[in-house]
Amino acid sequence: MPVITVRIGKGRPIETKRALVAALTQAVAETLDVSPDWVTVLIEEYDRENWATGGELHADKFGPGFGKTGTVEV
Amino acid sequence: MPVITVRIGKGRPIETKRALVAALTQAVAETLDVSPDWVTVLIEEYDRENWATGGELHADKFGPGFGKTGTVEV
Amino acid sequence: MPVITVRIGKGRPIETKRALVAALTQAVAETLDVSPDWVTVLIEEYDRENWATGGELHADKFGPGFGKTGTVEV
Amino acid sequence: MPVITVRIGKGRPIETKRALVAALTQAVAETLDVSPDWVTVLIEEYDRENWATGGELHADKFGPGFGKTGTVEV
Amino acid sequence: MPVITVRIGKGRPIETKRALVAALTQAVAETLDVSPDWVTVLIEEYDRENWATGGELHADKFGPGFGKTGTVEV
Amino acid sequence: MPVITVRIGKGRPIETKRALVAALTQAVAETLDVSPDWVTVLIEEYDRENWATGGELHADKFGPGFGKTGTVEV
Numbered sequence: 001m002p003v004i005t006v007r008i009g010k011g012r013p014i015e016t017k018r019a020l021v022a023a024l025t026q027a028v029a030e031t032l033d034v035s036p037d038w039v040t041v042l043i044e045e046y047d048r049e050n051w052a053t054g055g056e057l058h059a060d061k062f063g064p065g066f067g068k069t070g071t072v073e074v
Numbered sequence: 075m076p077v078i079t080v081r082i083g084k085g086r087p088i089e090t091k092r093a094l095v096a097a098l099t100q101a102v103a104e105t106l107d108v109s110p111d112w113v114t115v116l117i118e119e120y121d122r123e124n125w126a127t128g129g130e131l132h133a134d135k136f137g138p139g140f141g142k143t144g145t146v147e148v
Numbered sequence: 149m150p151v152i153t154v155r156i157g158k159g160r161p162i163e164t165k166r167a168l169v170a171a172l173t174q175a176v177a178e179t180l181d182v183s184p185d186w187v188t189v190l191i192e193e194y195d196r197e198n199w200a201t202g203g204e205l206h207a208d209k210f211g212p213g214f215g216k217t218g219t220v221e222v
Numbered sequence: 223m224p225v226i227t228v229r230i231g232k233g234r235p236i237e238t239k240r241a242l243v244a245a246l247t248q249a250v251a252e253t254l255d256v257s258p259d260w261v262t263v264l265i266e267e268y269d270r271e272n273w274a275t276g277g278e279l280h281a282d283k284f285g286p287g288f289g290k291t292g293t294v295e296v
Numbered sequence: 297m298p299v300i301t302v303r304i305g306k307g308r309p310i311e312t313k314r315a316l317v318a319a320l321t322q323a324v325a326e327t328l329d330v331s332p333d334w335v336t337v338l339i340e341e342y343d344r345e346n347w348a349t350g351g352e353l354h355a356d357k358f359g360p361g362f363g364k365t366g367t368v369e370v
Numbered sequence: 371m372p373v374i375t376v377r378i379g380k381g382r383p384i385e386t387k388r389a390l391v392a393a394l395t396q397a398v399a400e401t402l403d404v405s406p407d408w409v410t411v412l413i414e415e416y417d418r419e420n421w422a423t424g425g426e427l428h429a430d431k432f433g434p435g436f437g438k439t440g441t442v443e444v
Binding site for chain 6: 075114116
Protein backbone atom coordinates (compact mmCIF):
# COMPACT_ATOMS: atom_id res chain seq x y z
CA MET A 1 0.00 0.00 0.00
CA PRO A 2 2.52 2.62 -1.08
CA VAL A 3 1.72 6.26 -0.38
CA ILE A 4 3.30 8.82 -2.72
CA THR A 5 3.48 12.50 -1.96
CA VAL A 6 4.46 14.82 -4.76
CA ARG A 7 5.23 18.44 -4.01
CA ILE A 8 4.91 20.81 -6.92
CA GLY A 9 4.41 24.48 -7.67
CA LYS A 10 0.83 25.67 -7.49
CA GLY A 11 -1.28 26.24 -10.56
CA ARG A 12 -1.16 23.10 -12.70
CA PRO A 13 -4.42 22.36 -14.54
CA ILE A 14 -6.38 19.24 -13.67
CA GLU A 15 -5.38 17.59 -16.97
CA THR A 16 -1.76 17.67 -15.87
CA LYS A 17 -2.61 16.32 -12.42
CA ARG A 18 -4.61 13.53 -14.03
CA ALA A 19 -1.64 12.50 -16.14
CA LEU A 20 0.74 12.90 -13.20
CA VAL A 21 -1.09 10.58 -10.80
CA ALA A 22 -1.65 8.00 -13.54
CA ALA A 23 2.05 7.96 -14.43
CA LEU A 24 3.22 7.87 -10.79
CA THR A 25 0.83 5.06 -9.94
CA GLN A 26 1.95 3.01 -12.93
CA ALA A 27 5.61 3.61 -12.07
CA VAL A 28 5.12 2.32 -8.53
CA ALA A 29 2.83 -0.56 -9.43
CA GLU A 30 5.21 -1.88 -12.06
CA THR A 31 8.50 -1.52 -10.20
CA LEU A 32 7.15 -2.81 -6.87
CA ASP A 33 4.85 -5.38 -8.44
CA VAL A 34 1.71 -4.30 -6.59
CA SER A 35 -1.81 -3.63 -7.78
CA PRO A 36 -2.42 -0.01 -8.89
CA ASP A 37 -5.51 -0.10 -6.65
CA TRP A 38 -3.23 -0.17 -3.63
CA VAL A 39 -1.40 3.00 -4.56
CA THR A 40 -2.31 6.39 -3.11
CA VAL A 41 -0.98 9.65 -4.55
CA LEU A 42 -1.21 12.98 -2.76
CA ILE A 43 -0.38 16.20 -4.59
CA GLU A 44 0.83 19.06 -2.42
CA GLU A 45 0.86 22.42 -4.13
CA TYR A 46 3.10 25.24 -2.99
CA ASP A 47 2.72 28.89 -3.70
CA ARG A 48 5.86 30.57 -4.97
CA GLU A 49 6.19 32.51 -1.75
CA ASN A 50 6.36 29.22 0.20
CA TRP A 51 9.15 27.56 -1.79
CA ALA A 52 12.77 28.62 -1.65
CA THR A 53 16.08 27.42 -3.01
CA GLY A 54 19.44 28.97 -2.28
CA GLY A 55 17.81 30.96 0.51
CA GLU A 56 15.58 32.90 -1.88
CA LEU A 57 11.81 32.65 -2.34
CA HIS A 58 10.67 31.56 -5.78
CA ALA A 59 8.28 34.52 -5.72
CA ASP A 60 11.39 36.73 -5.74
CA LYS A 61 13.33 34.59 -8.19
CA PHE A 62 10.58 34.08 -10.74
CA GLY A 63 8.14 36.92 -10.07
CA PRO A 64 4.93 37.09 -8.05
CA GLY A 65 2.60 36.05 -10.87
CA PHE A 66 2.86 32.36 -10.11
CA GLY A 67 -0.47 30.60 -10.07
CA LYS A 68 -2.23 33.75 -11.13
CA THR A 69 -1.41 34.25 -14.76
CA GLY A 70 -1.70 30.68 -15.84
CA THR A 71 2.04 30.56 -16.34
CA VAL A 72 3.24 27.64 -14.32
CA GLU A 73 6.64 26.84 -12.92
CA VAL A 74 7.55 23.86 -10.79
CA MET B 75 5.73 15.36 22.57
CA PRO B 76 4.00 13.39 19.85
CA VAL B 77 3.10 15.17 16.62
CA ILE B 78 0.14 13.80 14.70
CA THR B 79 -0.61 14.67 11.11
CA VAL B 80 -4.00 13.69 9.73
CA ARG B 81 -4.67 13.98 6.02
CA ILE B 82 -8.31 14.24 5.04
CA GLY B 83 -10.50 15.41 2.20
CA LYS B 84 -11.21 19.14 2.17
CA GLY B 85 -14.46 20.59 3.40
CA ARG B 86 -15.14 19.29 6.88
CA PRO B 87 -16.87 21.78 9.18
CA ILE B 88 -15.06 23.08 12.25
CA GLU B 89 -17.31 21.01 14.55
CA THR B 90 -15.94 17.85 12.98
CA LYS B 91 -12.35 19.07 13.23
CA ARG B 92 -12.91 19.95 16.87
CA ALA B 93 -14.12 16.42 17.62
CA LEU B 94 -11.34 14.92 15.51
CA VAL B 95 -8.45 16.60 17.29
CA ALA B 96 -9.97 15.92 20.71
CA ALA B 97 -10.36 12.21 19.91
CA LEU B 98 -6.89 11.87 18.38
CA THR B 99 -5.26 13.64 21.31
CA GLN B 100 -7.04 11.43 23.82
CA ALA B 101 -6.09 8.31 21.85
CA VAL B 102 -2.40 9.22 21.92
CA ALA B 103 -2.33 10.50 25.49
CA GLU B 104 -3.96 7.35 26.84
CA THR B 105 -2.04 4.74 24.88
CA LEU B 106 1.37 6.42 25.26
CA ASP B 107 0.70 7.64 28.80
CA VAL B 108 1.63 11.27 28.16
CA SER B 109 -0.09 14.51 29.05
CA PRO B 110 -2.61 15.73 26.44
CA ASP B 111 -0.89 19.11 26.67
CA TRP B 112 2.15 17.59 24.98
CA VAL B 113 0.24 16.43 21.94
CA THR B 114 0.12 18.42 18.70
CA VAL B 115 -2.36 17.63 15.92
CA LEU B 116 -2.05 19.04 12.40
CA ILE B 117 -4.92 18.63 9.94
CA GLU B 118 -3.94 18.64 6.29
CA GLU B 119 -6.84 19.05 3.89
CA TYR B 120 -6.66 17.86 0.30
CA ASP B 121 -8.80 18.95 -2.58
CA ARG B 122 -10.31 16.12 -4.58
CA GLU B 123 -8.11 16.96 -7.52
CA ASN B 124 -5.01 16.43 -5.35
CA TRP B 125 -5.84 12.95 -4.03
CA ALA B 126 -5.75 9.80 -6.12
CA THR B 127 -6.14 6.08 -5.61
CA GLY B 128 -5.74 3.44 -8.26
CA GLY B 129 -4.17 6.08 -10.49
CA GLU B 130 -7.35 8.14 -10.69
CA LEU B 131 -8.09 11.54 -9.17
CA HIS B 132 -10.91 11.59 -6.63
CA ALA B 133 -12.31 14.57 -8.55
CA ASP B 134 -12.85 12.16 -11.44
CA LYS B 135 -14.01 9.27 -9.28
CA PHE B 136 -16.44 11.18 -7.11
CA GLY B 137 -17.22 14.29 -9.16
CA PRO B 138 -15.81 17.81 -9.03
CA GLY B 139 -18.17 19.15 -6.38
CA PHE B 140 -15.99 18.18 -3.47
CA GLY B 141 -15.58 20.90 -0.91
CA LYS B 142 -17.96 23.15 -2.77
CA THR B 143 -21.39 21.76 -2.14
CA GLY B 144 -20.95 20.93 1.48
CA THR B 145 -21.02 17.25 0.60
CA VAL B 146 -17.91 15.80 2.11
CA GLU B 147 -15.95 12.71 1.28
CA VAL B 148 -12.73 11.60 2.93
CA MET C 149 -9.30 7.40 3.13
CA PRO C 150 -7.59 9.34 5.88
CA VAL C 151 -3.86 8.89 6.36
CA ILE C 152 -2.51 9.50 9.85
CA THR C 153 1.14 10.00 10.65
CA VAL C 154 2.17 9.88 14.28
CA ARG C 155 5.69 10.91 15.26
CA ILE C 156 6.93 9.54 18.55
CA GLY C 157 10.14 8.83 20.40
CA LYS C 158 11.84 5.58 19.45
CA GLY C 159 11.61 2.48 21.57
CA ARG C 160 7.97 1.76 22.28
CA PRO C 161 7.12 -1.95 22.47
CA ILE C 162 4.81 -3.47 19.89
CA GLU C 163 2.00 -3.79 22.47
CA THR C 164 1.93 -0.02 22.78
CA LYS C 165 1.99 0.47 19.03
CA ARG C 166 -0.87 -2.01 18.66
CA ALA C 167 -2.99 -0.05 21.13
CA LEU C 168 -1.95 3.25 19.57
CA VAL C 169 -3.01 2.42 16.00
CA ALA C 170 -6.28 0.86 17.21
CA ALA C 171 -7.15 3.97 19.23
CA LEU C 172 -6.16 6.41 16.47
CA THR C 173 -8.12 4.49 13.87
CA GLN C 174 -11.22 4.39 16.05
CA ALA C 175 -10.89 8.12 16.80
CA VAL C 176 -10.80 8.98 13.10
CA ALA C 177 -13.46 6.49 12.01
CA GLU C 178 -15.92 7.72 14.61
CA THR C 179 -15.43 11.45 14.26
CA LEU C 180 -15.28 11.44 10.44
CA ASP C 181 -17.88 8.69 10.04
CA VAL C 182 -15.77 6.50 7.76
CA SER C 183 -15.05 2.78 7.83
CA PRO C 184 -11.99 1.81 9.92
CA ASP C 185 -10.84 -0.21 6.91
CA TRP C 186 -10.22 3.02 5.04
CA VAL C 187 -7.87 4.42 7.68
CA THR C 188 -4.08 4.14 7.37
CA VAL C 189 -1.75 4.86 10.30
CA LEU C 190 2.00 5.36 9.91
CA ILE C 191 4.22 5.46 12.98
CA GLU C 192 7.45 7.42 12.60
CA GLU C 193 9.97 6.83 15.35
CA TYR C 194 12.65 9.37 16.18
CA ASP C 195 15.86 8.79 18.01
CA ARG C 196 16.51 11.22 20.84
CA GLU C 197 19.36 12.75 18.89
CA ASN C 198 16.97 13.60 16.04
CA TRP C 199 14.34 15.45 18.09
CA ALA C 200 14.83 18.86 19.63
CA THR C 201 12.76 21.42 21.48
CA GLY C 202 13.97 24.82 22.59
CA GLY C 203 17.03 24.35 20.37
CA GLU C 204 18.33 21.41 22.39
CA LEU C 205 18.48 17.74 21.39
CA HIS C 206 16.45 15.40 23.57
CA ALA C 207 19.56 13.23 23.82
CA ASP C 208 21.13 16.13 25.70
CA LYS C 209 18.03 17.01 27.69
CA PHE C 210 17.08 13.50 28.78
CA GLY C 211 20.34 11.53 28.43
CA PRO C 212 21.66 9.31 25.65
CA GLY C 213 20.05 6.10 26.83
CA PHE C 214 16.88 6.57 24.85
CA GLY C 215 15.79 3.46 23.02
CA LYS C 216 18.63 1.46 24.48
CA THR C 217 17.70 0.83 28.06
CA GLY C 218 14.06 0.06 27.55
CA THR C 219 13.19 3.31 29.23
CA VAL C 220 10.99 5.20 26.85
CA GLU C 221 10.21 8.85 26.52
CA VAL C 222 8.02 10.44 23.91
CA MET D 223 20.82 18.53 -0.67
CA PRO D 224 18.94 19.15 2.56
CA VAL D 225 15.18 19.71 2.37
CA ILE D 226 13.66 21.76 5.17
CA THR D 227 9.96 21.90 5.89
CA VAL D 228 8.74 24.57 8.27
CA ARG D 229 5.17 24.47 9.51
CA ILE D 230 3.79 27.75 10.74
CA GLY D 231 0.50 29.50 11.36
CA LYS D 232 -1.08 31.05 8.29
CA GLY D 233 -0.90 34.73 7.59
CA ARG D 234 2.71 35.83 7.72
CA PRO D 235 3.62 38.57 5.25
CA ILE D 236 6.10 37.83 2.47
CA GLU D 237 8.77 39.95 4.16
CA THR D 238 8.77 37.55 7.11
CA LYS D 239 8.88 34.51 4.84
CA ARG D 240 11.80 36.03 2.96
CA ALA D 241 13.75 36.50 6.18
CA LEU D 242 12.73 33.05 7.42
CA VAL D 243 13.99 31.10 4.41
CA ALA D 244 17.20 33.11 4.29
CA ALA D 245 17.91 32.42 7.96
CA LEU D 246 17.02 28.72 7.75
CA THR D 247 19.15 28.24 4.65
CA GLN D 248 22.13 29.94 6.26
CA ALA D 249 21.69 27.87 9.44
CA VAL D 250 21.78 24.62 7.47
CA ALA D 251 24.53 25.63 5.06
CA GLU D 252 26.85 26.71 7.87
CA THR D 253 26.31 23.85 10.28
CA LEU D 254 26.34 21.10 7.61
CA ASP D 255 29.02 22.80 5.50
CA VAL D 256 27.07 22.67 2.24
CA SER D 257 26.43 25.30 -0.40
CA PRO D 258 23.28 27.38 0.20
CA ASP D 259 22.34 26.61 -3.41
CA TRP D 260 21.73 23.00 -2.40
CA VAL D 261 19.22 23.87 0.28
CA THR D 262 15.46 23.75 -0.31
CA VAL D 263 12.96 25.29 2.12
CA LEU D 264 9.24 24.58 2.00
CA ILE D 265 6.86 26.66 4.11
CA GLU D 266 3.61 24.95 5.07
CA GLU D 267 0.97 27.28 6.44
CA TYR D 268 -1.80 26.04 8.69
CA ASP D 269 -5.09 27.70 9.38
CA ARG D 270 -5.94 28.02 13.04
CA GLU D 271 -8.71 25.49 12.64
CA ASN D 272 -6.20 22.91 11.40
CA TRP D 273 -3.72 23.14 14.29
CA ALA D 274 -4.37 21.85 17.78
CA THR D 275 -2.46 21.44 21.00
CA GLY D 276 -3.78 19.85 24.16
CA GLY D 277 -6.71 18.53 22.12
CA GLU D 278 -8.06 21.97 21.35
CA LEU D 279 -8.09 23.81 18.01
CA HIS D 280 -6.10 27.06 17.95
CA ALA D 281 -9.18 28.67 16.39
CA ASP D 282 -10.91 27.97 19.71
CA LYS D 283 -7.93 28.86 21.86
CA PHE D 284 -6.96 32.08 20.14
CA GLY D 285 -10.13 33.15 18.31
CA PRO D 286 -11.24 32.66 14.74
CA GLY D 287 -9.67 35.83 13.37
CA PHE D 288 -6.35 34.22 12.55
CA GLY D 289 -4.99 35.18 9.16
CA LYS D 290 -7.80 37.62 8.62
CA THR D 291 -7.06 40.56 10.84
CA GLY D 292 -3.37 40.75 10.19
CA THR D 293 -2.74 39.64 13.73
CA VAL D 294 -0.51 36.62 13.46
CA GLU D 295 0.17 33.81 15.83
CA VAL D 296 2.42 30.87 15.20
CA MET E 297 11.85 21.25 -8.61
CA PRO E 298 9.35 18.58 -7.61
CA VAL E 299 10.05 16.59 -4.48
CA ILE E 300 8.54 13.11 -4.35
CA THR E 301 8.24 11.07 -1.19
CA VAL E 302 7.34 7.41 -1.54
CA ARG E 303 6.44 5.40 1.55
CA ILE E 304 6.86 1.67 1.23
CA GLY E 305 7.32 -1.40 3.35
CA LYS E 306 10.86 -2.03 4.53
CA GLY E 307 13.13 -4.57 2.91
CA ARG E 308 13.19 -3.92 -0.81
CA PRO E 309 16.56 -4.64 -2.45
CA ILE E 310 18.54 -1.81 -3.98
CA GLU E 311 17.75 -3.04 -7.49
CA THR E 312 14.07 -2.40 -6.87
CA LYS E 313 14.77 1.03 -5.40
CA ARG E 314 16.91 1.89 -8.40
CA ALA E 315 14.07 1.00 -10.78
CA LEU E 316 11.54 2.78 -8.58
CA VAL E 317 13.30 6.16 -8.48
CA ALA E 318 14.05 6.00 -12.20
CA ALA E 319 10.41 5.31 -13.03
CA LEU E 320 9.05 7.94 -10.65
CA THR E 321 11.46 10.57 -11.95
CA GLN E 322 10.55 9.84 -15.54
CA ALA E 323 6.83 9.95 -14.70
CA VAL E 324 7.17 13.40 -13.15
CA ALA E 325 9.56 14.81 -15.73
CA GLU E 326 7.34 13.79 -18.63
CA THR E 327 3.98 14.80 -17.24
CA LEU E 328 5.17 18.12 -15.78
CA ASP E 329 7.61 18.83 -18.61
CA VAL E 330 10.61 19.49 -16.37
CA SER E 331 14.17 18.24 -16.55
CA PRO E 332 14.77 14.95 -14.69
CA ASP E 333 17.74 16.67 -13.02
CA TRP E 334 15.30 18.85 -11.11
CA VAL E 335 13.44 15.93 -9.57
CA THR E 336 14.20 14.63 -6.07
CA VAL E 337 12.88 11.28 -4.81
CA LEU E 338 12.93 10.27 -1.16
CA ILE E 339 12.14 6.68 -0.18
CA GLU E 340 10.74 6.22 3.33
CA GLU E 341 10.73 2.64 4.53
CA TYR E 342 8.36 1.46 7.22
CA ASP E 343 8.68 -1.58 9.38
CA ARG E 344 5.60 -3.76 9.52
CA GLU E 345 5.06 -2.79 13.13
CA ASN E 346 4.86 0.89 12.13
CA TRP E 347 2.20 0.57 9.42
CA ALA E 348 -1.44 -0.17 10.08
CA THR E 349 -4.65 -0.34 8.10
CA GLY E 350 -8.08 -0.98 9.53
CA GLY E 351 -6.63 -0.37 13.00
CA GLU E 352 -4.33 -3.38 12.84
CA LEU E 353 -0.54 -3.45 12.54
CA HIS E 354 0.79 -5.13 9.42
CA ALA E 355 3.10 -7.11 11.69
CA ASP E 356 -0.05 -8.69 13.12
CA LYS E 357 -1.82 -9.01 9.78
CA PHE E 358 1.07 -10.43 7.78
CA GLY E 359 3.39 -11.90 10.42
CA PRO E 360 6.47 -10.50 12.13
CA GLY E 361 9.00 -11.66 9.53
CA PHE E 362 8.76 -8.56 7.41
CA GLY E 363 12.17 -7.27 6.35
CA LYS E 364 13.93 -10.16 7.95
CA THR E 365 13.29 -13.14 5.73
CA GLY E 366 13.75 -11.44 2.40
CA THR E 367 10.05 -11.78 1.76
CA VAL E 368 8.80 -8.32 1.03
CA GLU E 369 5.35 -6.83 1.24
CA VAL E 370 4.42 -3.26 0.55
CA MET F 371 4.66 26.58 17.79
CA PRO F 372 6.58 26.06 14.56
CA VAL F 373 7.59 22.52 13.65
CA ILE F 374 10.68 22.18 11.48
CA THR F 375 11.59 19.01 9.64
CA VAL F 376 15.08 18.78 8.16
CA ARG F 377 15.91 15.92 5.83
CA ILE F 378 19.59 15.13 5.51
CA GLY F 379 21.90 12.33 4.50
CA LYS F 380 22.52 9.74 7.19
CA GLY F 381 25.68 9.67 9.25
CA ARG F 382 26.19 13.08 10.76
CA PRO F 383 27.77 13.03 14.24
CA ILE F 384 25.78 14.28 17.20
CA GLU F 385 27.93 17.41 17.45
CA THR F 386 26.73 18.47 14.02
CA LYS F 387 23.12 17.72 14.89
CA ARG F 388 23.46 19.73 18.07
CA ALA F 389 24.70 22.75 16.14
CA LEU F 390 22.07 22.23 13.45
CA VAL F 391 19.05 22.27 15.75
CA ALA F 392 20.41 25.23 17.71
CA ALA F 393 20.93 27.25 14.52
CA LEU F 394 17.54 26.30 13.03
CA THR F 395 15.73 27.13 16.24
CA GLN F 396 17.42 30.50 16.50
CA ALA F 397 16.65 31.25 12.85
CA VAL F 398 12.96 30.58 13.37
CA ALA F 399 12.68 32.26 16.76
CA GLU F 400 14.28 35.45 15.51
CA THR F 401 12.53 35.81 12.18
CA LEU F 402 9.07 34.84 13.48
CA ASP F 403 9.52 36.54 16.84
CA VAL F 404 8.56 33.53 18.94
CA SER F 405 10.18 31.96 21.98
CA PRO F 406 12.79 29.27 21.16
CA ASP F 407 10.97 27.06 23.67
CA TRP F 408 8.06 26.85 21.26
CA VAL F 409 10.15 25.53 18.39
CA THR F 410 10.38 21.81 17.57
CA VAL F 411 13.02 20.42 15.21
CA LEU F 412 12.86 16.91 13.76
CA ILE F 413 15.87 15.49 11.90
CA GLU F 414 15.08 12.83 9.31
CA GLU F 415 18.09 10.91 8.10
CA TYR F 416 18.12 9.18 4.73
CA ASP F 417 20.39 6.41 3.61
CA ARG F 418 22.06 6.98 0.27
CA GLU F 419 19.97 4.25 -1.26
CA ASN F 420 16.78 6.10 -0.29
CA TRP F 421 17.64 9.46 -1.84
CA ALA F 422 17.73 10.15 -5.53
CA THR F 423 18.17 13.13 -7.82
CA GLY F 424 17.96 13.07 -11.59
CA GLY F 425 16.46 9.58 -11.33
CA GLU F 426 19.61 8.06 -9.82
CA LEU F 427 20.18 6.82 -6.29
CA HIS F 428 22.87 8.66 -4.34
CA ALA F 429 24.29 5.24 -3.46
CA ASP F 430 25.04 4.86 -7.18
CA LYS F 431 26.16 8.43 -7.69
CA PHE F 432 28.43 8.70 -4.67
CA GLY F 433 29.24 5.08 -3.80
CA PRO F 434 27.75 2.71 -1.24
CA GLY F 435 29.99 3.76 1.66
CA PHE F 436 27.69 6.50 2.86
CA GLY F 437 27.25 6.53 6.63
CA LYS F 438 29.75 3.74 7.00
CA THR F 439 33.13 5.32 6.41
CA GLY F 440 32.59 8.45 8.37
CA THR F 441 32.58 10.40 5.13
CA VAL F 442 29.35 12.27 5.03
CA GLU F 443 27.43 13.75 2.14
CA VAL F 444 24.13 15.52 2.35
